[in-house]
Amino acid sequence: xxxxxxxxxxxxxxxxxxxxxxxxxxxxxxxxxxxxxxxxxxxxxxxxxxxxxxxxxxxxxxxxxxxxxxxxxxxxxxxxxxxxxxxxxxxxxxxxxxxxxxxxxxxxxxxxxxxxxxxxxxxxxxxxxxxxxxxxxxxxxxxxxxxxxxxxxxxxxxxxxxxxxxxxxxxxxxxxxxxxxxxxxxxxxxxxxxxxxxxxxxxxxxxxxxxxxxxxx
Amino acid sequence: xxxxxxxxxxxxxxxxxxxxxxxxxxxxxxxxxxxxxxxxxxxxxxxxxxxxxxxxxxxxxxxxxxxxxxxxxxxxxxxxxxxxxxxxxxxxxxxxxxxxxxxxxxxxxxxxxxxxxxxxxxxxxxxxxxxxxxxxxxxxxxxxxxxxxxxxxxxxxxxxxxxxxxxxxxxxxxxxxxxxxxxxxx
Ligand SMILES: [Zn+2]
Numbered sequence: 001x002x003x004x005x006x007x008x009x010x011x012x013x014x015x016x017x018x019x020x021x022x023x024x025x026x027x028x029x030x031x032x033x034x035x036x037x038x039x040x041x042x043x044x045x046x047x048x049x050x051x052x053x054x055x056x057x058x059x060x061x062x063x064x065x066x067x068x069x070x071x072x073x074x075x076x077x078x079x080x081x082x083x084x085x086x087x088x089x090x091x092x093x094x095x096x097x098x099x100x101x102x103x104x105x106x107x108x109x110x111x112x113x114x115x116x117x118x119x120x121x122x123x124x125x126x127x128x129x130x131x132x133x134x135x136x137x138x139x140x141x142x143x144x145x146x147x148x149x150x151x152x153x154x155x156x157x158x159x160x161x162x163x164x165x166x167x168x169x170x171x172x173x174x175x176x177x178x179x180x181x182x183x184x185x186x187x188x189x190x191x192x193x194x195x196x197x198x199x200x201x202x203x204x205x206x207x208x209x210x211x212x213x214x215x216x217x
Numbered sequence: 218x219x220x221x222x223x224x225x226x227x228x229x230x231x232x233x234x235x236x237x238x239x240x241x242x243x244x245x246x247x248x249x250x251x252x253x254x255x256x257x258x259x260x261x262x263x264x265x266x267x268x269x270x271x272x273x274x275x276x277x278x279x280x281x282x283x284x285x286x287x288x289x290x291x292x293x294x295x296x297x298x299x300x301x302x303x304x305x306x307x308x309x310x311x312x313x314x315x316x317x318x319x320x321x322x323x324x325x326x327x328x329x330x331x332x333x334x335x336x337x338x339x340x341x342x343x344x345x346x347x348x349x350x351x352x353x354x355x356x357x358x359x360x361x362x363x364x365x366x367x368x369x370x371x372x373x374x375x376x377x378x379x380x381x382x383x384x385x386x387x388x389x390x391x392x393x394x395x396x397x398x399x400x401x402x403x
Contacts, residue, residue: 009389043296048350049304050300050301051300051350052350052361053302054299056262058257059257059260059261059264059273060257061257061260065277069278069285070245073245077286
């Protein structure tokens with residue numbers, strides 16, 4: 001698998017600082033799982049965070065602060081609440097394809113129809129229910145018009161691929177879009193299955209409302 | 218016993234050695250030295266990121282407690298000690314922001330094995346990072362710092378510096394280009 005499209009540096013930096021919303025962060029994690037180059041980049045940004053922290057002046061803590069922590073060292077770690085049991089629809093996936101590990105704790109809805117050749121499945125993050133994440137599947141050789149008004153939109157290709165004016169995208173690639181991107185992606189002969197997330201409080205319906213099928217094959 | 222009355226800069230090798238002692242022997246003296254070094258820096262870091270004094274102090278304490286609990290997972294081949302502490306405190310901050318809404322996420326990044334590119338001798342990397350920060354112009358350093366110290370970096374930076382968003386984005390890109398060597402990418 002050759003990865004040719006990576007997240008922008010800005011995006012990786014924001015991931016390293018913890019500033020991405022939970023949905024975008026999840027999609028970036030899906031990319032990082034398969035991309036040593038971006039993992040190294042994020043590790044570099046984290047080192048930058050460490051260096052900035054090291055360079056801080058000293059801000060004294062309350063005199064009792066150390067004793068308070070010392071008194072808690074032998075406490076057992078807090079008991080985590082019962083782990084969320086994800087609700088997963090039985091998704092029909094292309095043969096041999098499995099969903100990325102980063103989706104392990106997520107609820108995944110069934111495929112819903114959105115026009116000929118286009119289906120989506122809503123992904124719910126129990127730790128961030130407001131996150132706007134979905135799986136999107138476009139049938140072989142099918143075109144869609146995406147006119148995005150989201151502030152920031154990340155799409156990680158999981159299977160198959162597509163082409164548009166910005167290039168050809170295959171498994172492992174990440175596409176970034178913002179409010180300026182207007183494109184007409186066309187799925188390749190295998191079709192295209194991807195994981196997408198949006199920034200901002202846009203509703204799923206609002207986004208899909210802008211995703212219109214293109215006439216013809 | 219007070220661990221915070223004197224500043225005591227520890228170099229990266231000493232930090233790693235002390236974390237190793239905590240992991241191997243639950244060494245409280247080592248922990249005290251680490252607390253003395255990191256806790257005031259963590260508090261300053263979070264104050265700069267906009268937390269109140271109380272919240273910054275609490276997060277510094279929680280970070281140190283987590284350092285104690287997770288010391289075994291520190292791998293000097295993967296990241297320098299300061300970088301590791303930074304990721305702990307960042308993850309705590311993310312969890313804290315989400316706490317009202319549900320359980321903490323599984324963080325798959327903990328399972329990543331280091332790529333060859335990511336492995337750098339920690340002291341060497343820390344030194345390179347300091348040098349890299351030193352070559353940035355004041356403006357560039359400021360946008361990078363603001364990236365780390367604000368939750369919605371670009372918009373917040375634009376507001377703070379009273380600049381158009383596009384200018385902020387290009388300044389960050391330029392600063393990142395200058396940092397590229399130190400960041401270990403090609
Ligand atoms: Zn990548």
